[in-house]
Amino acid sequence: MSRIARGRRRAVVVMTTLLVAALAAAGCGAPIGEGGRFGVVYMDAQGYYAGVRKGMQDEAAEMGRNVQLLELNAQGDASQESSFVDTVSSADVDALVLSPVSETASIPAIRLAHRSGVPVICYNTCIADEAARQYVEAFILGDPLEFGRLLGDAAAEYFIAEGIEAPQIGIVNCEQVEVCVQRRLGFEEALFAKVPDAEIVANQQGSTIDEAVDVAERILTAHPDLDAFFGQAGGATLGSIRAVQARNKVGQTVVFGGDMSTEAANALVDHRVLKGNVDISGVTVGRMAAETAQAVLAGNPPEEFILPAPVEIYTTPEDGATWLQEHPDGLP
Template sequence: MNRILAGVALLGLTAGAGWAQTNTYGVLMKTLANPFWGAMEQGVRDGAAEAGIEVIVQAVESDQAAEPQLNACNAMLETPMDAFITAAINSTILLPCLKRANEMGIPVVDLDGNLDHEIAAQAGVEIAFSIGSDNVAAGAQAADWLVSQIGAEATGPVLVIEGLAGNITGERRAQGFADRLAELAPGLEIVARLPGDWDRGKAANITNDVLTAHPDLVAIFAANDGMALGAVETVFAAGKQDQVTVIGVDGNSDAVRSIRDGRLDASVAQLPYLVGKQAVENAGRVLAGEEVEDFIYVPTLVLTKDVLEAGTEPLLEYVR
């Protein structure tokens, strides 16, 4: 347990500024316009209902609205809370606000692993724990699946569409994919790694440009499902759906529909519902003075049409 949390437990308080336990958690998401975050919000609310906790949930209009998210963070701290669960748009934007939360004695939870613990510590922020999927492992899992489909001897160009430039989540997914692909199938060459800014339309345009330059493209890895679906649109428009394998990450509801329809080939499901639910559960353990790991990883699952139609995978229970 870090120094702030130990001090909180010692004083018998669960939040700062001298107020007593409120039985309320603040939850700052990215954007609820993305089904991934909508599923995580539902997990948060279900976990809170089971624990008898009230939650105040806020989100901004897009996962690029960094300054508005900082403003929302500061505004939320005007309301008494026992814990603050935050999904930062990037690894630095919320640090001044989260430092303030620490100074108020409020434990900070890093939702979906968007904060770098070393950078946070340098800014004077102590993170109670990070929870999410192992993004490097998720990218590697996508490469594993791709090679299982097209073979370790496959050759040809591959496109990687990253997230917002500077976003640690997208960078880790892309790097995990690239490293594992080089290890398993050295004949598959990543010819472009471009930021799609989590935007479906931008990813579609990137795919169009890369397909023009590399008409023999064999695969696309996109760091989230929205971008993967944009890539799929371009691949189908070019009539290359039988040539290009497209893989996303998140396992959101739009991706599940596309996979069932035979369009998107696969998505590494991050199980955001389970992430949200377990974030609330583990925040309660922190407040009770229990030991919690610094990094809590929720399992991932490669969703394909076969997996969805079989319906036998236990983790499908958490796919939303």
């Protein structure tokens, strides 16, 4: 077994031990969780998921409920996700709220939760549609096609204003999940409608910031005249910005991306590299998840399976400054 595999196994064992202890304490009359216990899975450590956590806590507090969140950062690992879901399902949590790491590999864990009588609510990502309709109560989703279209429109308007008729664009993607594929399709649809000679010269995966920096730098090496990056999510966007700065391409290569954060907002205020950023607020999604979970537990499940989360675009330095004022804690 490799060192990385041993480390992941130890992490799962420690997580499971702590989780069982927390569940035991809650079951012994402790006030924590008296308003419900939710298993919550975050796909990775990006700031969006911290916003989801805060939104769930805020919504629960406003409903007067002392909800206990039993949490896992899955780090994109379906095996960690599965171990966690198995544990919370066996312990009869009231609901499972998660952003699954895989459309397919996450199905067995979610099926187990469903068969154990635990209501499942997806947000941001979910399992394949046919399975989701069987095992999931609701899916909170910011329309990924609209996400991409907003950025594609913004990019097209930028190229038109700059007189760039045949821009070269590199994509740093998160297309291991279907929503990111849909974001690209929306981006391309809007972009090519207005700038038909635009060309996607590269499309490579780089979900975390470190990965995205490496990927974006390789794309810049292969395509030194690159006009723009499309970062499909937060890590891809910030990594692309940093690569442009590191390779002294400021003033030549711009970035259009997704997921607001303090760093992204500051880059938008600067406006030399980041020209547009689309966001689906993690806090808003977290509030919706908590509200939906409570409604399901009360016997009032939503009538619609997909619950739309708002999608917003920020394109000016003023937009960035306003976001910073409205988010002093930096949580999106």
